[in-house]
Amino acid sequence: MTAPDPNDGPGGAPSAGPGAPPPALVRSPLSDGEWHRLHPLTPLLRGGLFLLVVIGIVVANLRDRLIAIFFPWSGEDGVDVDMQGDPVDFVIDNNLYLVALLIVVGVLAVLVGGFYLSWRFHTFRITDDDVEVRSGILFRTQRRAPLDRVQGVNLTRPMIARLLGMAKLEVIGAGAGGNVRLEYLSTENSEAVRADILRLASGQRLAEESARREAAGSRVAALGQTVSRGLTGLVEGDEAPVAEPESVVDIPVARLILSHVVSTTTVMLILGVVAVAVGAARGTPWLLFAIVPGLIGVGAYWVRSIIRSLRYSIAPTPDGVRITFGLLTTITETVPPGRIHAVEITQPILWRPFGWWAIRINRLSGRNAADTSADQFTTALPVGTAADVERVLRLLQPGVPADEWGMIVTQGMVGPGRRPAPVGEDDAEATDAAADGFRTSPRRAWPLRPLSWRRNGFRVTPDLLLLRRGFIWRRLAIVPLARLQSIGIDQGPLDRALRVAGLRAHIVSGPVYASLGAIDRDDAVAAFDDIAHAAVAAAGDDRSHRWAEYLEAPVDPESGS
């Protein structure tokens, strides 16, 4: 299906292409540093929509004529008048069958040729530094994604493509609209290419080591390499795409559906229905018709979001967290370590009786904000129990020390313990806060946070910034300091009168809003300095852009700049 690979034989020629990845690291014949083409059926899938639209327009325009041809007994009257000026009439009248046929054939040939050429010219290659895609016939575009800035790799299998055994691969870069898409590849190829990309991205040093060995080696070394490659394959199970890693969380379908039913949308719907019913009873019965579109809209929304969340699984792989979801269009995302910029655990009040939580994340998705599919990639856990949350969090933030988890789950999620707060001055609060582990709002801040001032607080650990807020809608935002872009404090006139201030962590945009208001002014100023220093230290220690190296060589704690 692609150009023959010069070095696919055993022992592989040492120099495949410019900067070809060492064969020890790649398993797919497609990722050898040479240019390859996509799956030959790609034009069908990519042009399919366009062709359908064209056919639809033609059919719509010729509908009357087609009816007249196939059902001549119906609608005789008026047909002649309607079809004056129709190109088909023109052809029949002037006896131009041959010309018409030639034109149709010509257009088809141009279309097919165009599709063929665009497929021919659409090539990609995977080197040890980047993934490159070239496309375009007249206007050539070339796009590269450097491997150490890869934010994740998505595998999307839309319904039709899945039937044909094909998949879309999207390498997510850091900039907006900077994604490199390989659509379409056959399923097994895309799985292998994804594994290769992630493996190459995971550690340049590994690659360099292999390259050195390779350069020094002769035929014997090459033979040894083949053997070791095979052995690695045996040990690692050759990254078999069928062996899906076990999901750490299992969401029962009933819970998923119920969690959608028990939501703010439902409350709004019920309120709306009640309002309409009252209005109808008051003598305007036509109001009842207003219910129907509302019901249809909400129903469609439910079905869509439930279908999207079905078959959810989250599992650890050597190259990051792997999240799969979607019933019809299956999306498999692999997020390497250190690509998650913020995590938020939320619990709407309606979910509290069930003890359910949801987890959302901020990450660089490389998509424009207008892209409608963007929202799918921000939910790490649609609905789960506290135990599920802890398991998912351990995957998303693997660097957190074990004793911190208890604090996060008991104090961070559920909030301060239910001890009766002593009524008195600020000193009593200080001891209270110390037991809590979070620096909470002072008592005098209650006008700003009437319900949640006891809960509203933050905690700084060497690696994380935890922001806890919300009494009715509980939220806990977790920001890894190594991903923090900057930190800000602010104070308005009302804050100043109460001697409080706001704290805001600046992170890449996403659903998580890492901001906390109404904390004590001295706490805020101290935290501002602490977090600024801790962020620099954490960023200096962070090696996750080449995560395999990081795992291999545990960093000494004080190696920051």
Added chain:
Amino acid sequence: MTNSPEPEAPVPTTPSEPDPASRPTEADRPAAVALPAEAPQGTEAAQTDEPATFDRIVESRSESRLVLAEGVWHQISPRYVWVQLLSSGIVLALVVAATLVLALAFGQVWAYIPGGIFTVIMVWTLAILPRQARAIGYRLREDDLVFRRGILWQRFVAVPYGRMQLVDITHGPLDRAFGIAQLKFVTAAAATGVTIPGLPQATADTLRDHLVEVAESRRTGL
């Protein structure tokens, strides 16, 4: 919005407590940063080649305001105020003229309403602008840049140098005529919003080179 917590005097002449942090002296300046020497204060420096900057941060007098630890705040040039007054003044004059023409020549009395609202807002903005400009400051610390602005609504941001994605310097025609520039420090987070307006042009260039150099030595991932 009201301005009540602020003192009415445009520049407080008798500060309750002279804050040593906001008095730049050449000795306090970090040695690593070779910002161009500023013209001596107190003289009519606005017409010399190297304009002076403001020399004291204006901030709320409340005890509960946000105060950072000791350090030198670099400030912006007073010419920024003139540029802003000039450009906003032109817009204001155009709006007032348009309103008057509409109302008097064409008898469209309703034009007073939007025109009046706009004029009041503009005049108010221009009136507080000189004080606002004195509240803008930045500090180059060991590992990060700290930026401050605002009096009534105070805001401090600390950006580690390594987080810099790019530095943007813009100067429009008026800015060029007055020899100032605006420096924007861009990170991966849109919320960072560190934009230092009204820097003397030479300072802006030096600062940019310095930031790029420091960021290069502390480069981190995203």
